[in-house]
Amino acid sequence: MNDPAARAVALEQDYAASVYKLLTERLSEARVQRASVLKAPADSPEEAYERENAAERLAKEIRRLEGAETGLIFGRIDWTDGMALRIGRIGLQTEEDDIPLLVDWRANAARPFYEATPVHPMGLRRRRHLRIEERTVTSVSDELLVGSAPTDEDVVGDGPLVEALSARRTGKMHAAVATLQAEQDEIVRSAHRGVTVVQGGPGTGKTVVALHRAAYVLYAFPRAAEEGVLVVGPNTRFLDYISQVLPSLGENDVLLATLRELAGVSADTAGPFDTARLKGSSDLADALTGLLRVHQAPSGDFTVRVGPERVRLPDEEVATARKAALAAASGHNPARQAFKELLVEAVTDAMQRDMGDLLEQIDADAEKMTGLDLDRFTGAAQRRAEGAADAGPVHELDLDALRADLLADADVDAAVEVLWPRLVAGDLVKALLTDADALAEHLPRLTAQERSLLLRGPEDPWTDADVPLLDEAASLVDGLPERTYGHVVVDEAQELTAMQWRMIVRRCPAKAMTLVGDFAQAGPVATARDWKEALSPHVLPRFKLHNLTVSYRTTQEILDSVRDLLTRIAPDQKPTRSLRSGEPPRTVTTPPDGMAATVVQELRAQSTEHPDELLGVICADSRASELTAVQGISDHARIVPASEARGLEFDGVVVINPEEIITARPGGERDLYVALTRATKRLCTITIQPV
Numbered sequence: 298m299n300d301p302a303a304r305a306v307a308l309e310q311d312y313a314a315s316v317y318k319l320l321t322e323r324l325s326e327a328r329v330q331r332a333s334v335l336k337a338p339a340d341s342p343e344e345a346y347e348r349e350n351a352a353e354r355l356a357k358e359i360r361r362l363e364g365a366e367t368g369l370i371f372g373r374i375d376w377t378d379g380m381a382l383r384i385g386r387i388g389l390q391t392e393e394d395d396i397p398l399l400v401d402w403r404a405n406a407a408r409p410f411y412e413a414t415p416v417h418p419m420g421l422r423r424r425r426h427l428r429i430e431e432r433t434v435t436s437v438s439d440e441l442l443v444g445s446a447p448t449d450e451d452v453v454g455d456g457p458l459v460e461a462l463s464a465r466r467t468g469k470m471h472a473a474v475a476t477l478q479a480e481q482d483e484i485v486r487s488a489h490r491g492v493t494v495v496q497g498g499p500g501t502g503k504t505v506v507a508l509h510r511a512a513y514v515l516y517a518f519p520r521a522a523e524e525g526v527l528v529v530g531p532n533t534r535f536l537d538y539i540s541q542v543l544p545s546l547g548e549n550d551v552l553l554a555t556l557r558e559l560a561g562v563s564a565d566t567a568g569p570f571d572t573a574r575l576k577g578s579s580d581l582a583d584a585l586t587g588l589l590r591v592h593q594a595p596s597g598d599f600t601v602r603v604g605p606e607r608v609r610l611p612d613e614e615v616a617t618a619r620k621a622a623l624a625a626a627s628g629h630n631p632a633r634q635a636f637k638e639l640l641v642e643a644v645t646d647a648m649q650r651d652m653g654d655l656l657e658q659i660d661a662d663a664e665k666m667t668g669l670d671l672d673r674f675t676g677a678a679q680r681r682a683e684g685a686a687d688a689g690p691v692h693e694l695d696l697d698a699l700r701a702d703l704l705a706d707a708d709v710d711a712a713v714e715v716l717w718p719r720l721v722a723g724d725l726v727k728a729l730l731t732d733a734d735a736l737a738e739h740l741p742r743l744t745a746q747e748r749s750l751l752l753r754g755p756e757d758p759w760t761d762a763d764v765p766l767l768d769e770a771a772s773l774v775d776g777l778p779e780r781t782y783g784h785v786v787v788d789e790a791q792e793l794t795a796m797q798w799r800m801i802v803r804r805c806p807a808k809a810m811t812l813v814g815d816f817a818q819a820g821p822v823a824t825a826r827d828w829k830e831a832l833s834p835h836v837l838p839r840f841k842l843h844n845l846t847v848s849y850r851t852t853q854e855i856l857d858s859v860r861d862l863l864t865r866i867a868p869d870q871k872p873t874r875s876l877r878s879g880e881p882p883r884t885v886t887t888p889p890d891g892m893a894a895t896v897v898q899e900l901r902a903q904s905t906e907h908p909d910e911l912l913g914v915i916c917a918d919s920r921a922s923e924l925t926a927v928q929g930i931s932d933h934a935r936i937v938p939a940s941e942a943r944g945l946e947f948d949g950v951v952v953i954n955p956e957e958i959i960t961a962r963p964g965g966e967r968d969l970y971v972a973l974t975r976a977t978k979r980l981c982t983i984t985i986q987p988v
């Protein structure tokens with residue numbers, strides 16, 4: 298075998314075979330263990346619980362091993378002293394070997410694979426990339442890091458990055474673990490545990506960084522891993538697009554969710570943008586809090602019947618209980634319970650006092666009449682002598698039983714309900730938004746016209762902009778969310794309103810987050826223009842900002858064609874540069890009634906010339922259903938409304954009538970910018986001829 302490439306492939310194949318053998322062994326061990334755990338008898342509930350846990354742990358391990366199968370091993374680094382390590386999606390090591398057979402890409406030992414450069418080789422002589430398909434090594438590609446000439450064991454060829462970038466798209470994002478670039482790796486591997494923000498133009502790998510960061514956090518920060526990692530994306534189409542990345546890195550326990558899913562609210566409509574923008578302001582949170590306070594015993598006394606007696610607690614005592622209840626529990630309904638318990642406590646105290654006074658009176662009267670000291674008979678004198686604080690003669694009153702009775706008493710509950718009614722989160726939001734007076738009282742800073750935009754009918758469906766209001770209300774009414782996370786990743790984070798940020802921060806008490814986005818791609822509801830404006834006022838005054846500067850998606854020609862547009866929508870943003878060049882973008886014009894035919898013709902031509910490539914048609918939202926109905930379009934391409942194109946990519950993109958996208962909704966030029974930057978290879982714009 299004289300060909301160095303074939304020799305290297307054969308060598309790596311031998312190695313890969315032993316790595317896959319170990320993977321297979323580990324998998325079957327885990328499967329056997331799980332089966333025997335499930336079969337083992339459980340004699341007590343504790344044992345059954347233990348068994349469940351053990352089975353779940355093993356199921357998780359099985360998923361992890363299965364997930365790493367494709368492209369399990371992708372790299373190798375050779376030091377100048379001859380030592381070599383193989384890098385993979387997960388680590389694998391036998392008990393006998395000191396050096397792992399495969400090093401997890403996130404381990405410190407793997408750093409040089411990502412960080413070494415010819416200027417800083419970190420002791421490496423060579424970095425090797427392997428391509429594996431179905432457990433078979435198909436090619437290797439080497440990069441020599443110290444200036445030595447290649448030996449006949451080195452295979453210096455096309456960069457694996459260029460190869461990865463020119464590969465055809467499948468409609469699902471793939472892990473970029475084999476070719477993560479130094480500027481991306483630095484963010485992924487950062488030791489920083491607070492808020493990391495990644496800004497970068499279209500295709501600079503923000504999503505790649507965000508997802509690999511999630512995988513790194515799970516590996517490197519066990520506390521955060523234990524508390525869970527959450528990835529928030531703008532819509533289900535996008536989440537579906539990125540859904541395979543983390544499982545292919547052996548991580549199956551990350552929750553991917555939209556804000557609707559997080560809040561558990563089904564909202565069908567987007568709602569008008571100016572209303573949505575108003576609803577995004579944190580003034581709405583203050584308004585809901587203000588409205589809630591009205592329902593929390595702002596004043597009034599409390600009277601209940603206990604047997605034949607009426608016990609009345611004055612205003613001040615109720616106010617003290619209110620304050621203590623609010624401090625004791627988060628959430629209106631849990632605090633209501635605390636309030637009720639405090640009132641019952643105060644009622645029993647009052648009864649105890651009254652009873653004490655009454656008995657003392659009887660005591661004194663009896664002594665006067667009979668000359669006998671009754672305390673001697675009740676034992677109170679004895680207890681007083683022993684230093685008991687409440688040595689009155691009321692020991693006959695069973696306070697615990699009385700409290701329990703009062704807590705279960707319907708009259709007591711009814712009296713509490715007047716001062717502190719039980720609430721439902723949705724009703725609180727409705728109470729604010731369906732009542733012009735409530736809006737005026739609790740949103741005094743808004744104009745009358747703005748308030749009229751917020752006003753809705755009681756039966757109107759919830760919109761997207763209501764989701765964070767409902768979530769805010771749920772946290773006010775029922776307490777903070779039960780499920781929180783140790784680390785939260787937000788993609789397309791430029792889209793979030795203040796109310797949405799509040800929703801996310803509530804779910805991340807540690808405030809450890811990775812936020813990625815691009816303000817030049819902001820949608821019509823986003824109001825902040827930069828990260829400081831978006832984050833500081835509400836939630837996250839301190840964050841670490843990283844900029845990504847290289848586009849890994851589009852060609853330089855496509856980037857050049859959107860430069861003027863970028864200058865208009867984000868004058869301060871430096872244009873990104875691309876690593877690749879390709880065909881210049883094309884424009885095709887069509888008469889107004891020829892649109893459908895022109896699109897079909899364009900797609901047919903592209904599919905014939907590039908049969909395996911993934912095509913996308915991006916149009917104004919209102920045109921999507923019309924195009925879907927045209928025979929021949931959805932056979933060749935996915936039709937994406939411009940409002941849902943953020944984050945997606947295709948090999949070839951046909952953008953339908955830019956003018957229509959621009960005017961379809963506020964900030965339409967940014968929608969167009971998003972649409973024009975989705976292609977990895979080819980961009981065609983179809984415009985309508987002026988009549």
Ligand SMILES: Nc1ncnc2c1ncn2[C@@H]1O[C@H](COP(=O)(O)OP(=O)(O)OP(=O)(O)O)[C@@H](O)[C@H]1O
Binds near residue numbers: 458471504
């Ligand atoms: N290091 C890398 N190796 C291989 N492919 C990469 C790398 N970085 C990014 N890519 C690819 O480049 C494309 C764009 O990346 P990504 O979607 O993460 O960019 P983005 O900044 O989130 O884009 P947008 O702003 O449009 O949402 C994807 O196909 C991604 O897989």
